[in-house]
Amino acid sequence: MTALKVSFHTLGCKLNFAETATIARQFSAGGYTKTTAADADICVINTCTVTEHADKKCRNLIRKLARTNPNAIIAVTGCYAQLKPDSIRQIEGVDIVLGNSSKGQLFDQVDELVKRGKVSPCENDAFTGFFSAFSTEGRTRSFLKVQDGCDYKCSYCTIPYARGESRNIPIAEATEQARAIAAAGQKEIVLTGINTGDFGHTTGERFIDLLKALNGVEGIERYRISSIEPNLLTDEVISFTATSEKFQPHFHIPLQSGCDRILGLMRRRYTTDVFARRIETVRRVMPDTFFGIDIIVGFPGESAEDFETTYAFLEKISPAYLHVFPYSDRPLAPASRFDGKVAPQVMADRVKRLTDLSDRMHKRFLERYIGKEAHVLWESTLKEGKMAGFTGNYIRVKAPYDKKYVNKITKVLLTGITEDGNMTGEITT
Ligand code: SF4
Structure with a gap:
């Protein structure tokens, strides 16, 4: 057949x-x-x-x-x-x-x-098990799922209903999967979860111990943490990342609002002051860190003044990149019943202002590296004979394609910035 x-x-x-x-x-x-x-x-x-x-x-x-x-x-x-x-x-x-x-x-x-010729029905019942997963699509990088679900109750979010309670695989299983990824030839792993830093609920293990165990897996040269809640980016995690050669200076952190009043309505677990101090602590030990920050604009009740507070806070902390999302009503989420819905046009204007701010901050971040050397893991072929890869601090670099460098880390001299927000590089080793 x-x-x-x-x-x-x-x-x-x-x-x-x-x-x-x-x-x-x-x-x-x-x-x-x-x-x-x-x-x-x-x-x-x-x-x-x-x-x-x-x-x-x-x-x-x-x-x-x-x-x-x-x-x-x-x-x-x-x-x-x-x-x-x-x-x-x-x-x-x-x-x-x-x-x-x-x-x-x-x-x-x-x-x-x-x-x-027929299917037996299966209801969506309680969340019990853990569906272990890792991607093997790209030749270079794999997304390894270490955690699922979320116990937080952010007022705009329905993910806890869709994914269930926070749970995880044991550290031993995660390291075994990392070894399988290394055996398949991939060099970089992105640790993935719904609330990745909340790792440990099922097994009583600690996130920091997961990082330490993965650090010892031979063949994996780089790790990134896909996204981490600000309150879970602890001093311990920061100082381990700073001393590990494998964990990269790259953090994706959901801020969601730079205004404490709105953070309260969102039921987030930190204030802007705590957030700013986390960023400072990271920069003190890893000054080249790339920060990608999630922001929701137009949350119910977000006034023009609240938005300006967010804008000023973002300018002050100056991350490398903003992921800007317009607020979206989810019928199961408490915020869908909040007063003060923001008009779509106002929301679109705020998205535009933050997107422009992000473009400027990203350019400023890249400019710091012109004329400097970095290490790039080369990923793929691109159009017009170019290949691309990322530095440890998540700058996308393009160079003329050379097959022998694909899936290898090389030293690169960063020579300039392209119109689409990448950098150009010359391989020096
Ligand atoms: S926004 Fe993130 S932390 Fe908050 S409830 Fe949703 S998944 Fe959990």
Whole structure:
């Protein structure tokens, strides 16, 4: 019998990408081959529900896949499937809907459907297990899932409903997976989770001990922490990162607002003062750190003055990059019932101002490195004969393509800034 063909479609965060990669490996081990949607016998869609726009994107993608390939099995999983399974089941052509709590059963469900011509129903019940996952798509970098779920109750967020309580894999399993990633030839691991720094709930282990254990895995030359809550970026984590040659000076931290009144309404667990002191502590021991900061604009009740407070705070702490998100009402989240909704046009203007600020700060950050040497892990070919890679502090560098450097770390002289916010480099070793 010819092998059945599966296409994979992932929306949303790095955790979803890592999980899709693991589902893909299960299919491959089961004798299925990977293909594009048009050619697929099975389409697997891993969904996201972070905003209303994300929900819409999921529905559109599912409809499109069901329409263009009416004979395929359409299997939908992920956060949107967890929170709104019924709205997905109503879409014509959908065969399987599994939330995050049942994601690990997706392959078995599809295989069962293939064998028996029907699918046994599976409800989205309680979150019990942990679906271990890591991505193997790129040749250079892997996203390793070490934690899932969240116990925080930020007022704008529905992720705890979609992902369940905070839980993790044991350190021993994480290091074993890191060894498997190293054996596959990848040099860099990005530690991924919903609230990654909250690692340890299931096993009673500590996040810092996870970092120390991973640091000892041979073959992995670089680690990054995908995102860490400010209150969990402890002195211990900072000083370990500063002394480790493998953990890179790169932090992605969700600030969400630079105004304490709004942080309170958001039910975040820090003040701007605490946040600013965290940044100072990191810079004291790692002055070259790249800070990527998440910001939500237009949270209910955010006045013009509150926004200016946020703007001034961001100018003061001057991160390398801002990820700016317009506030999106999620019906399950308490903030959806808050007064003082901000008009869409006002929200769009605030997004624009912060995006412009981010562009200026990013350029300023890059300018510091013109004429300096850095180490770049080369990743890929680009258009026009160029390859690209990242420095330890997350500057994307382009240089003429040379196959022998792909998936290698080399010394590079940073020579200039390109129009699209990368740097140009000359390999010096
Ligand atoms: S920390 Fe807050 S924003 Fe992040 S997943 Fe948990 S509840 Fe959501």
